Amino acid sequence: MEHGSQIGLWRHEETQPRLSVGFILARRFTLCAFANFVDVLRLAADEGDRSRRILCDWTVLSDTMNPVASSCDVLVQPNERLGDPRKFDYIVVVGGLIDEIPNLSPEYTRYLQRAAAAGVPLVGVCTGAFILHRAGLMDGYRCCVSWFHHADFLEQFDGLKPVSDQIFIVDRDRLTCSGGASSAHLAAYLVEKHVGRAQSRKSLHIMIIDDALRAEKPQPGIPLDLKTDDAVVKRALLLMQQNMDGPLSISEVARRLGATRRGLERRFQNAIGMAPTLAYRIMRLEYAEFLLRHTEQSVTEIANATGFCDSSHFIRAFRERNRVTPAAYRAAA
Numbered sequence: 001m002e003h004g005s006q007i008g009l010w011r012h013e014e015t016q017p018r019l020s021v022g023f024i025l026a027r028r029f030t031l032c033a034f035a036n037f038v039d040v041l042r043l044a045a046d047e048g049d050r051s052r053r054i055l056c057d058w059t060v061l062s063d064t065m066n067p068v069a070s071s072c073d074v075l076v077q078p079n080e081r082l083g084d085p086r087k088f089d090y091i092v093v094v095g096g097l098i099d100e101i102p103n104l105s106p107e108y109t110r111y112l113q114r115a116a117a118a119g120v121p122l123v124g125v126c127t128g129a130f131i132l133h134r135a136g137l138m139d140g141y142r143c144c145v146s147w148f149h150h151a152d153f154l155e156q157f158d159g160l161k162p163v164s165d166q167i168f169i170v171d172r173d174r175l176t177c178s179g180g181a182s183s184a185h186l187a188a189y190l191v192e193k194h195v196g197r198a199q200s201r202k203s204l205h206i207m208i209i210d211d212a213l214r215a216e217k218p219q220p221g222i223p224l225d226l227k228t229d230d231a232v233v234k235r236a237l238l239l240m241q242q243n244m245d246g247p248l249s250i251s252e253v254a255r256r257l258g259a260t261r262r263g264l265e266r267r268f269q270n271a272i273g274m275a276p277t278l279a280y281r282i283m284r285l286e287y288a289e290f291l292l293r294h295t296e297q298s299v300t301e302i303a304n305a306t307g308f309c310d311s312s313h314f315i316r317a318f319r320e321r322n323r324v325t326p327a328a329y330r331a332a333a
Contacts (some may be wrong), residue, residue, distance in 0.1 A: 017045070017057040019194040022088040024061055024112070024130060025078075026105055031070040031098035033058065033179040036207075037092065040187035042243045043203035044195055053194050061089070063107035071096045082107060085115035090175075095127030101134060109135045119173065123186070126179030137174070144169040144176040183208060226279055230271040232257060236264060240280045244287055247307040249274045285321050288314070292330045299326050 021041060025034065038058055043049065045056035062068070063079030069075055072249040077305050085091055091112065095101065108131075116122060124132045130141050144166055168177035168186040177186040178217045184207060192200035224236055236253050248256075253276065254264040268276045303314035318326050 017053060018055050019044075019188075019190060020057045020059075020087065020089050022061050022085065022091045024091065024093045025068040025070075025076060026060055026128070027096045027097075027100040028069060028071045029094045030179055031072055031076075031124045033095045033183040034070075034076070036181060036184035037094070037125060037187040038204040039207060040184050040191060040200075043206050044191045044199035049206065055199060056191065061111075063105050063111075064233050082111045085111060085120045086118050088115075088120060089194065090121050091115045091124050092123040092125060093128035093131050094284055095129070095131055095179075098127060098130070101127060101130050104131055104134075112137060116173075121173040121175065124174075124176040125183050126177075129176040132174070132176075140169045141174040143174075144178055176318050180207070206235065208289045226272050226283070227290070228271040230267055232259060232264070233267050233271040236268070236276060237279065237283070239277075240283055243307075245283050245285065245305050245307050247280060250280075281317070282321075284308075285318060288318060288326070289322070289329065292326055293333045302326065 017317045021038075023034065023038070026104070041056040041058050042051050046052040046054050059080055060068075060076060061080060061082050063082055065078055065081060067075040067077050085089065093112070109166040110123060112132065112135050115303065122132055122137060124143070125128075126139075129138065129145055132138050133143065166179055167182035168175065168189070170189070175186060175190075177183055184204065188204055191203060228234060228237075239248070239253055239256060250264065251261045251317040254261045257264065260268075265275055268274060268279060272279060288302050288306045291297055291305060295302075295303065299315065303311045306314065308314035315325055322329055324332070
């Protein structure tokens with residue numbers, strides 16, 4: 001009886017949420033990044049899985065109140081119009097498709113600028129960092145960008161060095177993450193900071209995420225280690241990086257870039273001193289090293305993930321590069 005009374009008292013006293021978040025969804029935003037973030041808040045907000053907004057609150061903001069289509073065409077209905085950003089502890093911008101970033105309503109840009117002027121911390125999720133930078137709100141800040149969009153960011157924005165080897169970055173009143181599962185970890189970081197570690201862990205455990213990852217945890221992808229100023233080679237490397245589990249032929253890479261195979265090979269030789277086939281192989285083996293260090297996937301699974309025809313072929317290639325087998329490499333790591 002006494003325990004129940006204490007619970008009732010806790011509910012009564014908790015009249016204001018400890019963490020309030022306003023969301024801005026870009027056109028064709030990434031649904032999983034938004035869902036992961038908001039579900040961490042939802043699960044931390046109440047006892048069990050009752051979804052009452054006691055400890056946390058969240059609101060989808062809009063300039064028109066029209067439903068917003070995600071990149072997978074699922075629609076989300078906003079809760080309220082843009083108003084005073086100071087009512088929120090954080091404003092979270094969830095980005096999505098690169099091509100849609102210039103189409104963001106000017107009302108959102110002005111709202112974000114008002115929020116920044118009022119000292120409200122801004123969060124960029126997925127390509128939300130692109131949107132914040134386009135609004136002039138990331139100058140002088142470190143910025144987390146998905147390895148998948150690293151080259152896109154460099155092509156579109158000057159004056160900012162994106163970091164693509166961490167899952168999220170907290171730099172004063174700017175927080176950015178690479179999207180996907182990392183948005184759950186960034187949300188858990190905020191819940192732990194404002195609500196408590198127990199609530200943060202509870203959310204992740206219900207979502208079947210083992211535990212909160214710190215910001216410096218590497219992204220599952222790898223950054224572009226093969227540095228070059230050649231725009232065509234950069235695009236080719238990114239295309240290779242995005243197709244590691246099913247490697248493209250160099251002829252297909254060249255075709256997608258509007259080049260000839262011979263011309264692409266010549267550019268690779270001039271830019272990074274090696275053939276594109278060797279660069280592709282190095283990238284796949286570096287990704288295999290990452291998986292061996294940071295996952296529990298079997299050697300066969302890693303061979304498949306990095307585009308080798310079988311584990312024997314993968315082990316031979318790995319030993320040739322590292323002078324040890326994948327198993328020995330993992331044990332040493």
